[in-house]
Amino acid sequence: MFMTSSSPLPHSIGVVQLPFLHHMTLSVPATEMGRTLILVSFICVLACNIYGDSTEATRKLSSIQYNPGCENDPICKRVSDSGSAPNLLYAYSVGNDTLHYFFSTVGAPTFLVAKTPGKKQESLNVSWTDFLSVNDTNVKNSVKLPNVNYAFAVVFTKLYEYNDTNDHADFTSIPNDEWNWNIRDFAKQFVWKGLNTTELNNPVTVRTNLSMTNIDESYISFDWKLFGNHDRNTEVPHLEHTINDTQFNFLINNWPTFCEKSRFGLELVMMGTDGVKHMTNIEESKSLDDEYTPGVFTMIDWSTQSKVLASDTDESKQLGGYLQWKPVVYLTEERSSQKQTQAKHYDTMKADHSVIKSMVPMRSLAMAFFGDQLNTMTLNATNISFGLPEDGFYAKSNYTVWSGSIGYGTPPQDEISILVIIVIAVGLGIPVVLIIFGGLIVCIKRRRSGKGENILVNVAGTRYDAIN
Numbered sequence: 001m002f003m004t005s006s007s008p009l010p011h012s013i014g015v016v017q018l019p020f021l022h023h024m025t026l027s028v029p030a031t032e033m034g035r036t037l038i039l040v041s042f043i044c045v046l047a048c049n050i051y052g053d054s055t056e057a058t059r060k061l062s063s064i065q066y067n068p069g070c071e072n073d074p075i076c077k078r079v080s081d082s083g084s085a086p087n088l089l090y091a092y093s094v095g096n097d098t099l100h101y102f103f104s105t106v107g108a109p110t111f112l113v114a115k116t117p118g119k120k121q122e123s124l125n126v127s128w129t130d131f132l133s134v135n136d137t138n139v140k141n142s143v144k145l146p147n148v149n150y151a152f153a154v155v156f157t158k159l160y161e162y163n164d165t166n167d168h169a170d171f172t173s174i175p176n177d178e179w180n181w182n183i184r185d186f187a188k189q190f191v192w193k194g195l196n197t198t199e200l201n202n203p204v205t206v207r208t209n210l211s212m213t214n215i216d217e218s219y220i221s222f223d224w225k226l227f228g229n230h231d232r233n234t235e236v237p238h239l240e241h242t243i244n245d246t247q248f249n250f251l252i253n254n255w256p257t258f259c260e261k262s263r264f265g266l267e268l269v270m271m272g273t274d275g276v277k278h279m280t281n282i283e284e285s286k287s288l289d290d291e292y293t294p295g296v297f298t299m300i301d302w303s304t305q306s307k308v309l310a311s312d313t314d315e316s317k318q319l320g321g322y323l324q325w326k327p328v329v330y331l332t333e334e335r336s337s338q339k340q341t342q343a344k345h346y347d348t349m350k351a352d353h354s355v356i357k358s359m360v361p362m363r364s365l366a367m368a369f370f371g372d373q374l375n376t377m378t379l380n381a382t383n384i385s386f387g388l389p390e391d392g393f394y395a396k397s398n399y400t401v402w403s404g405s406i407g408y409g410t411p412p413q414d415e416i417s418i419l420v421i422i423v424i425a426v427g428l429g430i431p432v433v434l435i436i437f438g439g440l441i442v443c444i445k446r447r448r449s450g451k452g453e454n455i456l457v458n459v460a461g462t463r464y465d466a467i468n
Helices: 032-052 353-359 365-376 419-461
Strands: 013-017 025-029 090-094 096-105 108-118 150-163 181-185 204-207 220-225 245-253 263-271 282-287 298-303 321-325 326-332 340-345 380-386 399-408
Touching: 090 220, 096 263, 096 365, 108 245, 108 365, 108 399, 150 220, 150 321, 150 365, 150 380, 150 399, 263 365, 353 380, 380 399
Parallel strands: none
Antiparallel strands: 013 025, 090 096, 096 108, 108 150, 150 181, 150 263, 204 220, 220 245, 245 399, 263 380, 282 298, 298 321, 321 399, 326 340, 326 399, 340 380
């Protein structure tokens, strides 16, 4: 709104009142330059109002529990026949509903998220004797949580190592024979270290036992981090996290390889209680901005429910779980764009539901939680490989870390930050101001010059009567 002063100044003043500034008033000269400054200021203030003043609901996050209900049970003090310790991590966050987060390396490493209604803390019940049993029938439904109205899980089923003799960095180009592949089953061929209560920080790190190899500091590990607010991870790729997700790092450190040109990859299985038997394909979204992850303009979302299947109501769009990542892995502990390579994903598996179900290991948290419910659940699988042609293979760094988010609802998407908006506004506004200001100066000078010439003409052309 514009207001006029009752006592005009030599140059008229336009006063603009913006509600975003909490009753502060901006006063600038009412010229074209002033209006441009007002526009630039308005854009900046609007950006601040949208990005800075918006409030997001938070969740109250519990502490992380290790092997809940088994603290004093001797069965959790001993390792399995393979030498692995039983590892089950559990936490929950309370908002309008309650989200329950699990991570376990009993069998195949599994991330699981379950949602229960309301703020009531449901009682988790783990039958540890059955959960750790070698009997497949006993494992089913050995981890129980009442009143679950949605749950999904991501299972790491296999670690692939392949001989990339032609340096293509592509699974599909490798001959399918034993000379070119070394495939390890996560559920059977890995030995996991146990944790103690002093290691229950956020994030929590679970590693393979070093006794698996003869090389010092050779291990594979998972870092698991929980959040109760909406923000970004402080380390690249700076994935955005919401109140409804967790994040992980998967690290292969100094791992022995079977050939000089080895590369690694993963087989993943995702499942959800969405009630459909096949998931949609993995979706890519592009951005013009690489502010958060230099050199990377793509986000990958793998969801248990597609945008097409969701109806137009906001509530239905919130249904489903997701795994989100950027197509990048880092090759040193100090992550940087100079030390990165590609995380390449492949099409989801085109196979019958029964075939994909058979890929879910019996010894896994997924089988212990869902049991025979898997027969009617959404299921699909995919592969991810690490590396680019001419990046020196795994042997160049002996270090590969991949980060992702696992959550419930709609995956977050990168948006242009307030800083970029201000830079764009100022970058576009200043040249306009300079052009207008320069034009005004030229006009004023010409106008003054024109008036001077007219005065001279009038003086020279005036006739005066002679003085007698």
